[in-house]
Amino acid sequence: MAKTRAKPTVVLGMLGTTLDTGQGPQRWTKWRPTVALCQQEDLVVSRLELLHAPRASALAATLVDDIRQVSPETEVRLTPLDIANPWDLEETYGALLDYARAYPFNPEEEDYLVHITTGTHIVQICMFLLVESRLIPGRLVQVSPKGREPSAAGTHALIDLDLSRYDTLAARFRKEQREGLSFLKAGIDTRNAGFNQLIERIEQVATRSRAPLLLMGPTGAGKSQLARRVYELKKTRRGVSGPFVDLNCATLRGDSAMSTLFGHVKGAFTGAVQDRPGLLRQANGGVLFLDEIGELGADEQAMLLRALEDKRFLPVGSDKEVESDFQLIAGTNRDLHEEVEKGRFREDLLARINLWTFQLPALRERPEDIPPNLLYELDRASEVVGARVTFSKEAQARFLDFATAPEARWTGNFRDLNAAVLRMATLAPGGRITREVVDEELHRLRAQWRPRGGPDKRGPPDRVAEVLGEDLASELDRFDRVQLADVLDACQGARSLSEAGRVLFSRSRAKKTSVNDADRLKKYLARFGLTWADVGGRATPPRDGLEKKESTQGK
Structure with missing residues (x-):
């Protein structure tokens, strides 16, 4: 199999009017970045495209001769680049962009490096932008001196913006x-x-x-x-x-x-002393x-x-x-x-x-954020009371069930949550918030959120809470609560267990799938610990013995 021929390396760089200077034999005792670039043992520069200000032509010619001595295989091409103010970003970028667009890049035949050790900071920034945007299809290279040996070639480093170094920078940005x-x-x-x-x-x-x-x-x-x-x-x-x-x-x-x-x-007004x-x-x-x-x-x-x-x-x-x-x-x-x-x-x-x-x-619009905010508020409350306060597992579950339910209004949003946690932390025996402490706080919050004013402002009465009590009612799923409320309304308007059953199960009666409506209703109420005596409505005398018997059975 034929060995793949390595592509020649072409370097584009700006002459450094400060770092690359040097006259006479003494210049070889000084580290000069552009010359050092061509002295790297593991980097063979086939061609150096050296950009320079027109006024630096003599210095550029000296560099060409010096590079020929240290790296005979390197061809140096000088290109004057007329930039009046190399510290002007717009002018500098425009000149370098025009050069890059006109340059006959051939990535399939040549590898390109852009030298960013020399030139003003503005030049270096512009070079970076041209490479990063792929207007110059290459990588960045920089050289640096080695220790205190000014005459040594030093070292070089390649920066490939498509590889891991760039990914690392991006990762750091995302982390920040x-x-x-x-x-x-x-x-x-x-x-x-x-x-x-x-x-x-x-x-x-x-x-x-x-x-x-x-x-x-x-x-x-x-x-x-x-x-x-x-x-x-x-x-x-x-x-x-x-x-x-x-x-x-x-x-x-x-x-x-x-x-x-x-x-x-x-003296602007009385009292402005x-x-x-x-x-x-x-x-x-x-x-x-x-x-x-x-x-x-x-x-x-x-x-x-x-x-x-x-x-x-x-x-x-x-x-x-x-x-x-x-x-x-x-x-x-x-x-x-x-x-x-x-x-x-x-x-x-x-x-x-x-x-x-x-x-x-509002807090009630973010129920999934209540658990992490509860822990945050608990840490703040611990600082206030001067001791570490925690929830028992049962107490925390109890509070969160209430806090994320539709009935939790959180009218004061985080102020309500902060106050509730601070009260519980203050009352927690031995720094442990128990279910009893939570139940006391839930009662306080319900009372706090209860609408004030007349019945017309309160809306219809909550029959489930009236019959079961607020604590037990709050433990019901919304589905069960709505269903039980409808059953209680039907019982409230009926004169007996059988009559309420006939109203609730009228569809089943029509299909004759069940005829013992009173028994079905009694068993349903028993699920909540209720009897007909707890929920019955109009108390009127039974019309006949049969209805009296049914009513007695319902009890």
Whole structure:
């Protein structure tokens, strides 16, 4: 079998006007990257395409002679490349791109390397981009001196962007991204696909943009905590250098609102005994989080819009503008579009802060995320009470069955969950949350979520809970609960067990598959520990002896 002939290696590189310099015999005592490239024992350079500035022609000619001495087999081709400013990215990339497009590459016959040890950093970046985009069909090569031997050839390294080195970099990037996502979720292993996708998008925007973010969602959905974590992530990635400043706009009252946000000068109003910088100036270089931004008054909205657009505003009582460059994160539980229609929120301000809007879901919309959040809240509660608190297996299952059921309203979202866990942790005997502690908390939550007002606001009565009690009713599957509720309604309107049975099993009677309706109903009620006396409706005297007998049998 014939041996495959190795393809010749062609190197493209830029002459280094600093590193490659040297005159007279002394130049051989200096390490020069372009000459060293042609001295590598295990790298035979068949042809060197040496790009150089026109003014460096003499230096290029010297290199050609020196390379001929150390590597006679290497052909050197000089190409003047007129770049007025080699530190200008656009000009440099344009010149190198034109060269690459015009070069007669033939990958089937030649292997190509791009030397990135020499040239300005801009040149090196452009070379990398041309190889990475495959406009130059080759690999990168770099050389480095060996120890303290300036005259030695040193070593070289190949960087193939299609091989494992690039995969390793990509893996590191993905790892960093995963760490960012985990950080935004406070390390909680959330399972809701929609929420995880939302956090992934927030991570992308937070690390790449300083534009305003608008976090929408119900009270207690975690807007404040997420805003702070966005700031901390940005600071870790060096996206901001200033502080995190937060304010709930619902706490602003009257004339102090403008001063709180924009500051004032001494003497601006009665009681202004000294200058006050205001929160916008305090947030300079950092992040300003305005929760419940829909509560801002019209004047504050106008001033905030100016500050966002121009980075300048007037403190109260001042005729001199001040500057502040901050990123705004706004939070709201209102529909700001609806507020605009009602004339309560400025349309131009909404347009300014609505570039990146994220809707945080309510806790009840993420039942699969309640178990990991329960453990997170338990760790936080343990820190508060100063001792490690755990659930018994039965107690944890009991709480989660309730917490993920449709009846769990979680009107306060994570605030409700946090408070519930903290109460249970406080009451846990010996640091162990028992079923009794959980049952007490479930009773408290049901009472807390029970609608207030008249019967018309409460809706129809819950017959299952009335008959079985709330604790037993909460343990039923939804299917069984709906079925039992219908049976109880039928019993409530019947005068006897037999009459209720005839109503419930009328289809079976028509098909004559069963005639003992009273017995069927009695056995069904017994499954829940109930008798006719517990659920019977209209108490009227029996019309005849037969019905009296049936009623007695039902008992």
